[in-house]
Amino acid sequence: MKFEQNSNSPEESPDSFASFDLSKVRGSYYDMLGVLPTSTSLQVREAYFRLKATYTDSNQAIYSLMTGSDLAEKIKAIEEAFDVLRDVDSRSRYNENIGITERAGASRTDILIENISFPPVDEGMRKATRQAKDQKIRLVAGQIHRDSSLALRIRSIFESAETPSGSTLKAMREAAFVTFEDIEANTKVGQEKILLIENDDFVKMPPAVYIKGFLKSILSFYGIADSKAFIEGYTLRVESCHKKTK
Amino acid sequence: MKQLDPVHSIRNAFHREFWRHWCVALPNWIDLDVAMPLPTIIAVGGGKGGVGKSVISANLAGKMARNSKVLAVDLDIGGANLHTYFGIKTPKLTSSDLLLGSRVDFHDISVPSGIPNLDIVCAGQDFGLDRLNSRAAGLNQIWAGILEAKTKFGYDYVVLDLGAGTASHTIDFFLGAHVGIMSVLPEPTSIENAYSFLRALLWRMIHNVGARMGEESLAHSFAERIFNGEGHGGYSQALLKLKEESPRLVNGVLAGLSGRRLGFVANQIRGQSDIEIAQSMASISKDFFGFNTLSLGYLNYDDSAWKALRNRRLLIQDFPHCLFSRRLDEVLIRLQNAVRMS
Known part of the structure; x- marks a missing residue:
C-alpha cells in the first residue's frame, strides 16, 4: 500500500493534551517566552532569563544566524512579553484580551504566594x-x-x-x-x-x-x-x- | 514489500503515533507500507567535517548493541571511514557496489563489526559523486535496506553515519531518521555549518512535502519566499504566515517538523562555558526553524579518542571508563527517552 495523503491529518498536533485552546496561544506572549498559560510566574521568570542569556552577542550559538538588529528586535520582543506576564494583574488582563478564559490569570499557587505577607525584619x-x-x-x-x-x-x-x-x-x-x-x-x-x-x-x-x-x-x-x-x-x-x- | 508476520507488527509508541508525520517529509519515490515495522533510525550529521560524526555514530552504535541488535551504515559516500573506527579493512563489497548497479543485495554488503549484535555497512572509498543522482536505483536499494532492516534482518536500531556537506542524498537520509543527531563543536565554523545544514534540511523538507502532495511548484515558491526575504528573523514564523495561502501544504510541513526529533550534541567540550552550546542551539533552532529539538548533552575533549583511533579499536572498548564514554552514556539515555517520546 502506498502512502496516502490525508489532507486534515497533520492538524492533530502532539501537544493537544493542553486544556486550553492552543491556537490562541500561538503567536502570543506565551509563545514568545516558550511557556504555557498554565505556567507559574516562576516558570515565566526562568524562561525569560534563559532567553535573555541565549540571545546575547556573547553567545556563540547565534553566530551566522542573527545580526545585531535582529538580536535587538528579539530581545525587545522578549522584554515586552515578560513585562506583561510578570505581573498577575496585567497577565490576567492579557488573558482576557486574547481569549484564554480557562484558569484565568496565574495558577493558584501564584496567587497564594502573592498574598502571603512576611513580617518586617527587625x-x-x-x-x-x-x-x-x-x-x-x-x-x-x-x-x-x-x-x-x-x-x-x-x-x-x-x-x-x-x-x-x-x-x-x-x-x-x-x-x-x-x-x-x-x-x-x-x-x-x-x-x-x-x-x-x-x-x-x-x-x-x-x-x-x-x-x-x-x-x-x-x-x-x-x-x-x-x-x-x-x-x-x-x-x-x-x-x-x-x-x-x- | 515482504508480507508481515504478526510478531513484527508490534511497533513502539514513537513509530505508531508519529508514523504519518515522519512519513510526510520523506522523498516522494520511497514506497512505504503502513503496517511495516520499522527499526528506530538514528542519523548523525552536522554539516561540517571533523566534528565527530563518525566517532559518535561508531561508539553510540557500540553502546546500543549491548541491549539490542544494531546496524551501523556508513553513508559518507566517497569519504568513508566508519569501518576504521571498528578496526576492519574495507570489505570487497560496499554500498558503492549497490550504487553502481552491481547485482548485489543489501544483505551481502553488511559485515560483522567484531562487537556482538552490531553489523556495519561500509561505503566505498573511491566513488565519483558525479555519477550519483538522488534518484539512482542504488540509492533506492540502500533506502529499502534501511527501512526493511527490522523485517528482513531483525535490527532494532539503524545508525546512519552521514557525510559532511549538504548534498541532497545526505539531507534525505537525515530526514529519514526518527532522531537526527547534530554534532557541533563550540566553534563559529561548526555552528555556521550546522545552521546552513538546518536551512538545507528545511528547504528539502518543504520540497519533499510538496512532491508528496503533488504541489511541487507551489512548494518551491514557498521555499523561495521563506529563504529569500520573508524568513528574515525566523523561518518558522514565515512558514506560519503562509498558512492562509495553502493550509494543506503548510500543515504538511509542520507535521513533518513535528514527526522527527533533532538532538544536539556538543562535542570536544573544553570548558564550562562550552557546555551550554547544545542547549542554546536547541532552543534557537526550535524558535528559528521550528524543529522538534532537544539537547542530548555534551562530550568532553578527550585524548583517548585519538589514542583509540590510532590503535584502530573502538573508543568504548579501549577506554570504557574515559570521560567521553561516560558522557556518551548520558547522551544515549536522553536519546532513548526521546525515541520513546516520553
Missing part, C-alpha cells in the same frame, strides 16, 4: 536571637550535667539498649532536647556523621576507627563515662558491614 531582634543561640550552644554541655533528673533519664535510655545501635543515640538526643548543631559545636563531630550513626548507615560511614572516636565524644557529651562496651559493639557492626561491602 535587625535588633535578629542580633539578640543570634546571641542567645550562641550562648545556648555553649551552655548545653554543662546543662546536662547540672540537671540530675535529665542525666538520669539519658542514662536509663542508654542502659536499656540491648544492642548498640544508632536509635539509642537518637532517643538520647531527643530526650536531652539538643539539636545536631549543639552536638557538633560541643563534640566537633560533623552533623552528617551524627546522622549516619543515628541511622546505622554503615555503608556510607568512614572506617570504624573514626566511628570509635565519634561515639566516644558524643557519649561523653551526654555524660556517660562507661561507654566502652557500647562503642566496641557498634564498631564491630560497622567493621563487619564494611568487610561485606568493600
Whole structure:
C-alpha cells in the first residue's frame, strides 16, 4: 500500500493534551517566552532569563544566524512579553484580551504566594536571637550535667539498649532536647556523621576507627563515662558491614 | 514489500503515533507500507567535517548493541571511514557496489563489526559523486535496506553515519531518521555549518512535502519566499504566515517538523562555558526553524579518542571508563527517552 495523503491529518498536533485552546496561544506572549498559560510566574521568570542569556552577542550559538538588529528586535520582543506576564494583574488582563478564559490569570499557587505577607525584619531582634543561640550552644554541655533528673533519664535510655545501635543515640538526643548543631559545636563531630550513626548507615560511614572516636565524644557529651562496651559493639557492626561491602 | 508476520507488527509508541508525520517529509519515490515495522533510525550529521560524526555514530552504535541488535551504515559516500573506527579493512563489497548497479543485495554488503549484535555497512572509498543522482536505483536499494532492516534482518536500531556537506542524498537520509543527531563543536565554523545544514534540511523538507502532495511548484515558491526575504528573523514564523495561502501544504510541513526529533550534541567540550552550546542551539533552532529539538548533552575533549583511533579499536572498548564514554552514556539515555517520546 502506498502512502496516502490525508489532507486534515497533520492538524492533530502532539501537544493537544493542553486544556486550553492552543491556537490562541500561538503567536502570543506565551509563545514568545516558550511557556504555557498554565505556567507559574516562576516558570515565566526562568524562561525569560534563559532567553535573555541565549540571545546575547556573547553567545556563540547565534553566530551566522542573527545580526545585531535582529538580536535587538528579539530581545525587545522578549522584554515586552515578560513585562506583561510578570505581573498577575496585567497577565490576567492579557488573558482576557486574547481569549484564554480557562484558569484565568496565574495558577493558584501564584496567587497564594502573592498574598502571603512576611513580617518586617527587625535587625535588633535578629542580633539578640543570634546571641542567645550562641550562648545556648555553649551552655548545653554543662546543662546536662547540672540537671540530675535529665542525666538520669539519658542514662536509663542508654542502659536499656540491648544492642548498640544508632536509635539509642537518637532517643538520647531527643530526650536531652539538643539539636545536631549543639552536638557538633560541643563534640566537633560533623552533623552528617551524627546522622549516619543515628541511622546505622554503615555503608556510607568512614572506617570504624573514626566511628570509635565519634561515639566516644558524643557519649561523653551526654555524660556517660562507661561507654566502652557500647562503642566496641557498634564498631564491630560497622567493621563487619564494611568487610561485606568493600 | 515482504508480507508481515504478526510478531513484527508490534511497533513502539514513537513509530505508531508519529508514523504519518515522519512519513510526510520523506522523498516522494520511497514506497512505504503502513503496517511495516520499522527499526528506530538514528542519523548523525552536522554539516561540517571533523566534528565527530563518525566517532559518535561508531561508539553510540557500540553502546546500543549491548541491549539490542544494531546496524551501523556508513553513508559518507566517497569519504568513508566508519569501518576504521571498528578496526576492519574495507570489505570487497560496499554500498558503492549497490550504487553502481552491481547485482548485489543489501544483505551481502553488511559485515560483522567484531562487537556482538552490531553489523556495519561500509561505503566505498573511491566513488565519483558525479555519477550519483538522488534518484539512482542504488540509492533506492540502500533506502529499502534501511527501512526493511527490522523485517528482513531483525535490527532494532539503524545508525546512519552521514557525510559532511549538504548534498541532497545526505539531507534525505537525515530526514529519514526518527532522531537526527547534530554534532557541533563550540566553534563559529561548526555552528555556521550546522545552521546552513538546518536551512538545507528545511528547504528539502518543504520540497519533499510538496512532491508528496503533488504541489511541487507551489512548494518551491514557498521555499523561495521563506529563504529569500520573508524568513528574515525566523523561518518558522514565515512558514506560519503562509498558512492562509495553502493550509494543506503548510500543515504538511509542520507535521513533518513535528514527526522527527533533532538532538544536539556538543562535542570536544573544553570548558564550562562550552557546555551550554547544545542547549542554546536547541532552543534557537526550535524558535528559528521550528524543529522538534532537544539537547542530548555534551562530550568532553578527550585524548583517548585519538589514542583509540590510532590503535584502530573502538573508543568504548579501549577506554570504557574515559570521560567521553561516560558522557556518551548520558547522551544515549536522553536519546532513548526521546525515541520513546516520553
